[in-house]
Amino acid sequence: MPKTLSPSKLIPAGTLYRGREGQWSWVAHRITGVVIFFFLLVHVLDTSLVRVSPEAYDAVIGAYKNPIMGLGELGLVAAIVFHAFNGIRVILVDFWKQGPKYHRQMLWGVLGLWALVMIAFSIRHLSHVFGG
Amino acid sequence: MATPTIETPRSGRMTPGYSRTTTSRGNFEMIAWLFMRLSGAILVVLIFVHLYVNLVAGDGISGIDFGFVAGKWANPTWQIWDLAMLWLAMLHGTNGIRVIINDYAEKNSTRMWLKGVLYTATVVIVVLGTLVIFTFDPCPVINGVPHVADYCPAA
Ligand code: HEM
Numbered sequence: 002m003p004k005t006l007s008p009s010k011l012i013p014a015g016t017l018y019r020g021r022e023g024q025w026s027w028v029a030h031r032i033t034g035v036v037i038f039f040f041l042l043v044h045v046l047d048t049s050l051v052r053v054s055p056e057a058y059d060a061v062i063g064a065y066k067n068p069i070m071g072l073g074e075l076g077l078v079a080a081i082v083f084h085a086f087n088g089i090r091v092i093l094v095d096f097w098k099q100g101p102k103y104h105r106q107m108l109w110g111v112l113g114l115w116a117l118v119m120i121a122f123s124i125r126h127l128s129h130v131f132g133g
Numbered sequence: 134m135a136t137p138t139i140e141t142p143r144s145g146r147m148t149p150g151y152s153r154t155t156t157s158r159g160n161f162e163m164i165a166w167l168f169m170r171l172s173g174a175i176l177v178v179l180i181f182v183h184l185y186v187n188l189v190a191g192d193g194i195s196g197i198d199f200g201f202v203a204g205k206w207a208n209p210t211w212q213i214w215d216l217a218m219l220w221l222a223m224l225h226g227t228n229g230i231r232v233i234i235n236d237y238a239e240k241n242s243t244r245m246w247l248k249g250v251l252y253t254a255t256v257v258i259v260v261l262g263t264l265v266i267f268t269f270d271p272c273p274v275i276n277g278v279p280h281v282a283d284y285c286p287a288a
Contacts, residue, residue, distance in 0.1 A: 031233065034233075035229075035233065037226065041222055041226060041258075045219065045258045045261060045262045045265075046261075048202070048262075048265065049261055049262070049265045051202050051265065052269060054275050055199035055200075055273070055282075058198070059198050059199050062198060066195070071194070074188075078184060081180060081184070085180065085181070089177065091173075092170050092174060095170065125189055126189075126194065129193040130194070
């Protein structure tokens with residue numbers, strides 16, 4: 002009897018695009034970009050309160066000074082730092098001759114640098130947020 | 134009779150009738166693509182210094198209040214810094230969202246509406262932010278009451 006592949010080996014499991022590192026870094030770049038944009042709208046609005054009165058600005062900034070907002074700020078910085086480093090990677094992929102060849106290695110570089118920056122920043126920021 | 138030369142499709146030198154793209158939109162998308170990369174490279178510097186000065190140096194986030202902002206905007210360098218950051222980040226972000234809307238909103242009317250809302254928000258925020266940076270008064274007098282701070286002239 003001739004050897005045949007079992008049907009499960011012939012039928013593709015779903016139609017999900019498997020672009021691996023390149024695909025997921027693009028998804029993360031897109032999500033962080035949108036998050037940062039909406040934050041920026043609010044950030045310009047709250048900063049504009051300096052034009053209303055010092056009290057109005059201090060009241061709103063004071064309302065931000067709690068652990069939940071502190072963790073939110075940490076998340077926003079994490080999003081911006083990833084988007085910035087990965088943005089540089091995208092620029093290198095587009096303009097550097099070896100860029101497309103090393104795009105995967107560069108993503109690990111991005112994630113490594115991101116982790117370093119975030120560890121250092123977390124220590125600093127959380128000690129302000131929880132240190133009173 | 135000489136053999137007619139047939140230009141390659143992307144040479145931009147073919148008979149106009151055969152061109153697939155109308156010239157009305159020009160190379161806007163290419164300029165937008167380039168702008169994303171240029172503004173991104175500049176924004177890295179602008180934003181990282183912004184985050185360092187406001188959240189890491191000195192008292193970090195605990196030090197932020199009206200006086201902190203007044204102290205920064207007393208210096209024209211920070212005014213220009215923040216102005217450049219506002220404009221570049223808003224244009225970069227707006228173009229990014231425009232691309233995302235084009236990617237996911239399939240109905241013409243949905244795309245138009247979403248982009249209308251987007252561009253309105255962008256104009257409002259950029260104009261508001263610019264006015265705030267340039268009309269900022271560190272020692273305002275509100276309803277006849279002058280603001281008290283050590284950097285303000287005593288009333
Ligand atoms: C910190 C420096 C930044 C760098 C280096 C950077 C870099 C980039 C690059 C190169 C792209 C183009 C990606 C592509 O065409 O495939 C991009 C897209 C985008 N950026 Fe940024 N960016 C930065 C900051 C920001 C900020 C502050 C915002 C929000 C206001 C933002 C929002 C976006 C959005 C929404 C997209 C579109 C994402 C997509 O189409 O998938 N970026 N960024």
